Amino acid sequence: MISEEKYIISQAQKSADKYTAKAWIITAKTLYPNNFDVQFEAYKLEKAAKNYSEAAKCFSYIILTFQNQPVELWNEVSELTAALRVPENEISLAQEFYVKMFEHVSYDVQHKILLLTVNNTDNSLEQCKLLLLLLRRFPQAIPTHSPQLLEMIAKGMVSHAPEKYQEMLVEEALPLIYHKTPELPSTLVCRIFTISLEFYTKQIFEDESGINSYDVWKQIFQVLALCGKIMNWEAFLPFNRSWSKDVYWQKLIEIATTNASRTSENKQIFFYTVTLFIFSLHEYNININQKIEDVEVDFALVEGFREWSKDSSAIRTHEQPIEPPAISVTPPCSKEATIAFVTAAHCWQLLNSHEQSTLEISQLLIKLPLSNWFSRFIHDLAVYFGHHEEARKLLGDIDGCTGLSFNIRSLGLILNQGQLTIQGFECILKILQELPQISGNLVENMTVAGQQRHLLLLPLTQKAIIQYCTRAIINSLNRKIFESNCPDLVLGNLLVLAQLEYPRESNLAEQIFTIIRSKRSFSYLLFPNYIVAVDFIEEFMNIWNSNHGEFILEFTSTQTATSGTRRIGTRGADKGVKEDFKHIIKQQTSRCHEDISVLIAKFIEQEHLSLIQSMF
Numbered sequence: 146m147i148s149e150e151k152y153i154i155s156q157a158q159k160s161a162d163k164y165t166a167k168a169w170i171i172t173a174k175t176l177y178p179n180n181f182d183v184q185f186e187a188y189k190l191e192k193a194a195k196n197y198s199e200a201a202k203c204f205s206y207i208i209l210t211f212q213n214q215p216v217e218l219w220n221e222v223s224e225l226t227a228a229l230r231v232p233e234n235e236i237s238l239a240q241e242f243y244v245k246m247f248e249h250v251s252y253d254v255q256h257k258i259l260l261l262t263v264n265n266t267d268n269s270l271e272q273c274k275l276l277l278l279l280l281r282r283f284p285q286a287i288p289t290h291s292p293q294l295l296e297m298i299a300k301g302m303v304s305h306a307p308e309k310y311q312e313m314l315v316e317e318a319l320p321l322i323y324h325k326t327p328e329l330p331s332t333l334v335c336r337i338f339t340i341s342l343e344f345y346t347k348q349i350f351e352d353e354s355g356i357n358s359y360d361v362w363k364q365i366f367q368v369l370a371l372c373g374k375i376m377n378w379e380a381f382l383p384f385n386r387s388w389s390k391d392v393y394w395q396k397l398i399e400i401a402t403t404n405a406s407r408t409s410e411n412k413q414i415f416f417y418t419v420t421l422f423i424f425s426l427h428e429y430n431i432n433i434n435q436k437i438e439d440v441e442v443d444f445a446l447v448e449g450f451r452e453w454s455k456d457s458s459a460i461r462t463h464e465q466p467i468e469p470p471a472i473s474v475t476p477p478c479s480k481e482a483t484i485a486f487v488t489a490a491h492c493w494q495l496l497n498s499h500e501q502s503t504l505e506i507s508q509l510l511i512k513l514p515l516s517n518w519f520s521r522f523i524h525d526l527a528v529y530f531g532h533h534e535e536a537r538k539l540l541g542d543i544d545g546c547t548g549l550s551f552n553i554r555s556l557g558l559i560l561n562q563g564q565l566t567i568q569g570f571e572c573i574l575k576i577l578q579e580l581p582q583i584s585g586n587l588v589e590n591m592t593v594a595g596q597q598r599h600l601l602l603l604p605l606t607q608k609a610i611i612q613y614c615t616r617a618i619i620n621s622l623n624r625k626i627f628e629s630n631c632p633d634l635v636l637g638n639l640l641v642l643a644q645l646e647y648p649r650e651s652n653l654a655e656q657i658f659t660i661i662r663s664k665r666s667f668s669y670l671l672f673p674n675y676i677v678a679v680d681f682i683e684e685f686m687n688i689w690n691s692n693h694g695e696f697i698l699e700f701t702s703t704q705t706a707t708s709g710t711r712r713i714g715t716r717g718a719d720k721g722v723k724e725d726f727k728h729i730i731k732q733q734t735s736r737c738h739e740d741i742s743v744l745i746a747k748f749i750e751q752e753h754l755s756l757i758q759s760m761f
Contacts, residue, residue, distance in 0.1 A: 151182065153169055153170075153172060153173040153176075153183070154169075154170075154173065154182060154183060154186050156169045157169035157170050157173070157186060157190070158186075166190060167190060170183070170186055170187045170190055173186075173187075174187055179210065181207070181211050181215060181218075184203065184206060184207050184210070184211075185207060185215075185217060185218065187203050188200060188203035188204055188207060188221075191203055192242065192246075195242060197242070197245045197246045197248070197249050198249045200242075200246045200249075201246050201247070201248075201249035201250045202249075204221075204246065204250065205250055205251065205254040208254060208257060208258055208261070209254065209257070219265065222258065222261070222262055223262075224239075224240075224243060225243040225246075225247060225258070226258075226259065226262050226275060226278065227240070228240035228241075228243035228244050228247075229243070229244060229247060229278055229282075230274060230278055252283070255282060255283070256279070256282075256283055256286065259275060259278060259279040259282065259283075260279065262275050263275045263276055263279065269297060269300070269301055269304070270301065270304075270306070270309060270310070272297060273294060273297050273298055273301065273310070273313055274313075276290060276293065276294040276297070277294065277313070277317050277318065277321070280294065280321050281321065284321075284325065287321060287322055287325040287327065288325060288327045288328070291318070291321065291322050291325075291327045292327055292328070292329055292333070294318055295314070295318060295327075295329065295333060295337060296333060298310045298313060298314045298318060298340075299333060299336045299337065299340065302336075302340060310340075311340055311343065311344045312344065314337065314340055314341065314344075315340075315341050315344045315345070315364075315368075319337075319341065319368060319371065322371070323367070323371055326371070326374050326375055327375070328375070329375050331376060331412065334372050334375050334376055335372075335412060335416070337368075337372060338368060338369065338372045338416055339509060339512070341365070341368040342365065342368075342419070342420070342423070342509075342513070343512050343513055345361050345362075345364060345365045345368075346423065346513045346514060346515065347514055348361050349361050349362075349427060350514045350515075358427065358431070359384075359386050362384050362424060362427075363384045365384075365420065365424075366381075366383055366384035366420070367384075369381060369416065369417070369420055370383065372416065373413070376412070376413065378413040379400050379403065379404070379413070381393075381396065381397070381400070381417050381420075382396050389481065389484050390421070390424065390425045390428060390481070390484050390485045390488035390489075391484050391487075391488060393421050393424070393488070394421065394488045394491055394492070397414075397417055397418060397421055397492075397495075400413070400414065400417065401414050401495070411499070411501070411502075414495075415496070415502055415505060415506075418492050418495050418496055418502075419492075419496065419506065419509065421488065421492050422489055422492035422493060422496065423513070423515070425485040425486070425488040425489035425492065426485075426489045426515070426518050426519070426522055427518070428481060428482070428485035429482055429485040429486045429489060429522070430518045430521070432444075432478050432479050432481060432482030432485065433445075433446075433478065433482060433602060435477045435478055435604075436477070437477065437583060437585055437604065437606060438583050438584070438585070440582075440583045442581075442583060442585070442604050442605055442606055443550065443604075443605050444474075444475075444478050444482075444602040444603060444604050444605070445550060445553050445554055445557070445602070445603050445605060446472070446486075446525040446528050446529070446557075446600055446601070446602055446603075447528070447553060447554060447556070447557030447560075447600070447601055447603050447613070448528070448557045448558070448560040448561040448599075448600060448601070449473060449590075449591060449592070449593065449599035449600050449601035450560075450591055450592040450593075450599065450601075450616050450617075450620055451592065451593060451594070451595065451596065451597075451598075451599055452592055452593070452594050452595075468597050468598075469487075469529075470529060470531075470597065470598035470599060470600045471593065471597055471598070471599050471600070472486065472487075472529075472599075472600045472601070472602060473588075473590040473591070473593065473599065473600070473601050473602065474602045475586075475588045475589065475590070475602065475603075475604055475609070478602055478604070482602060483602070486522075486525065486529070489522060490526055490529060493522075493526065516544070517544040520539070520542040520543050520544060521543050521544070523539055523542075524536055524539040524540060524542065524543055524554075527539055528557070528558070528561070528600065529600065531561060531598070533558055533561050533562055536558055536561075537555075537558055540554055540555065540558075548579055549576060549579045549580070549581065549605065549610075550605065552572050552575045552576045552579075553576060553603065553605065553610065553613070555572050556569055556572040556573060556576065556613075556614070556617065557603075559572065560617055564620070564621050565617050565618065565620065565621040565760065567757070567761060569617065570618075570753070570756070570757065570760070573614040573617065573618070573749065574749070574750065574753060576610060576614060577611070577614065577746050577749060577750050578750075580607050580610060580611070580746065581605060581606060581607055581610070582607070583606050583607060584606060584607050584608055585604055585606025585607060585608050585609050586606070586608055586609070587608050587609065587612050587645070587646065587742075588601070588603065588604070588609050588612055588613075591612060591613065591616055591646075592616065601613075607742065608742045611645070611742045611745055611746050612645060612646065612742070614746075614749065615642050615645050615646075615745055615749070616646075618642060618749065618756060618760070619639065619642050619643065619650075619653070621760045622635055622638060622639050622642070622759055622760055623639060623653060625759070626639065626656055626657065626660060631660060632759070633664075633666075633667055633668045633669055634669070634755060634758065634759050635759045636657050636660060636661060636667070636669070637667075637669030637671060637672065637676075638671075638752075638755065638756060638759050639653065639657055640654065640657055640669075640676060640681060641671070641675040641676060641745070641748050642745060642748075643657075644676070644677065644678040644681065644741050644744075644745065645741050645742060645745050647678055647680065647681075648680070654680070654681065654684075658684050658688075661688070662688065662696075665695070665696055665697065666696060666697035666698070666699075667688075667696075667697075667698055667699070668697075668698075668699035669699070669700065670699065670700065670701060671748075671752065671755070672700040672701075672729070672733075673700060673701060673729055673732065673733065674748075675744060675748050675752075676733060677733055677736040677737055677739055677741070677744065678737070678741075679734065679737045682730060682733050682734055682737075685698065685730070686730060689726060698726070700726075700729055701725070701729070
């Protein structure tokens with residue numbers, strides 16, 4: 146037998162006239178105010194009529210009255226909350242009703258609807274989405290409900306879809322609490338920061354152009370400031386693109402010194418240091434990869450050169466240097482690259498100064514996509530501190546460090562040990578066989594004055610690489626010019642090599658010509674092949690035309706049937722000899738516009754036996 150409530154509902158449903166149907170339902174509501182089916186039928190009638198205000202009243206009454214809501218109501222609540230999450234420009238006609246009806250529901254009821262929905266949802270991700278919706282609708286509830294949301298997101302990171310929780314935290318949850326700071330346990334604050342750092346670091350790593358990286362760093366510093374505010378830490382510096390990394394380091398040291406005796410602030414120092422470390426590491430990485438002639442060029446940190454003279458003695462690199470090494474850069478690599486590297490080095494030392502920090506940074510680095518940057522940095526750090534063996538072992542860990550890049554760095558490590566060795570010269574020969582196509586320019590500061598150890602961020606371009614190899618050979622040879630009776634072969638080879646950086650090599654050239662004049666003779670049969678610098682040719686012409694006694698110059702090994710090797714002399718020379726000299730000078734002068742770097746590379750490759758004889 147049908148109940149009276151269901152009978153009245155059935156009569157309302159049968160009525161073709163909406164007013165008659167409504168009359169039946171009004172009667173039922175009066176007689177049976179606590180019957181769910183009656184109240185829900187009343188709601189459906191208002192919904193069908195798109196009467197948003199009345200539907201809102203019915204819906205509110207049902208939510209407030211019935212604690213054990215049937216499935217029909219929860220289906221409706223689900224439709225409502227789903228509609229509220231849809232972007233405004235994507236709402237369907239059916240969803241539009243729910244959105245407009247919800248606007249007529251009181252704030253208290255809205256809050257209860259959303260909170261009940263959260264508590265009756267089993268799916269953790271859906272719960273987080275509903276809580277976000279609740280906090281957007283009710284900002285005043287952020288201090289109350291945001292800890293629950295953040296805790297759920299943190300727990301969700303161990304689920305099968307951590308990326309969704311991570312994105313939800315960074316892009317939706319954190320922006321809601323920036324200006325309404327909730328009270329959170331320290332462990333949750335630390336978890337929030339590490340999740341955010343992982344998310345943003347991935348963005349930076351995936352942004353190969355680097356165009357958006359500064360916007361991302363702004364967000365990282367914002368999260369760091371939020372965590373510091375929650376934890377009542379002394380504020381770090383905000384993100385500023387124009388500030389040097391050294392400014393941040395000085396502030397970090399100030400904070401660390403102030404809190405040196407407060408073990409409770411270890412997390413503060415750890416997170417500030419980690420942020421600055423990755424910030425500096427990123428800055429260093431983008432600076433050591435620059436476009437030259439529209440081609441991406443890597444810069445390798447290698448041992449530089451110091452000016453050498455008979456009276457100066459270079460610092461032995463295996464000894465502990467008094468000062469840290471200076472690092473030279475070449476445009477387009479910015480000087481900020483060296484500051485960023487040194488700052489990263491300082492941060493790395495600070496992070497590894499405590500056993501607990503070392504463990505935490507190790508765990509964090511495993512999660513962050515920094516392997517390529519980090520392997521390069523650790524190797525360069527070993528180079529910076531002069532740890533030759535460690536740097537050599539780490540070479541193979543650098544991403545893409547093979548062939549040319551590997552041999553250049555290997556040569557730098559050999560030079561770090563002192564003078565060029567046979568092994569180092571073999572590296573040079575390998576390097577010259579795989580020179581890059583991009584020409585580039587010579588490096589201005591490959592050699593510096595003073596005895597402070599010198600490193601160089603060397604662009605892996607053709608001219609810079611040839612210059613580096615040439616300088617290594619010159620530094621090995623030029624010590625021999627101070628030995629008694631220096632062989633002509635050494636002097637000639639040095640003259641050829643000095644052409645590359647002339648007139649910067651004017652002092653070396655003057656020393657060589659002074660020795661040649663004092664010897665009164667000079668035999669160098671490679672002269673016609675490789676001496677093309679106009680100033681050098683003119684100097685030999687001056688020697689030829691000298692009125693201070695006879696000079697013997699031997700530049701060719703042309704053989705004749707009667708006279709053997711012809712030696713050009715400034716006194717008593719026959720007409721044929723003079724003509725030979727003029728011919729050689731004219732020939733060499735005509736070659737003064739040749740690409741010196743290509744010529745020097747050819748010289749080192751083709752005359753390597755001569756160079757080995759000169760050096761070793």
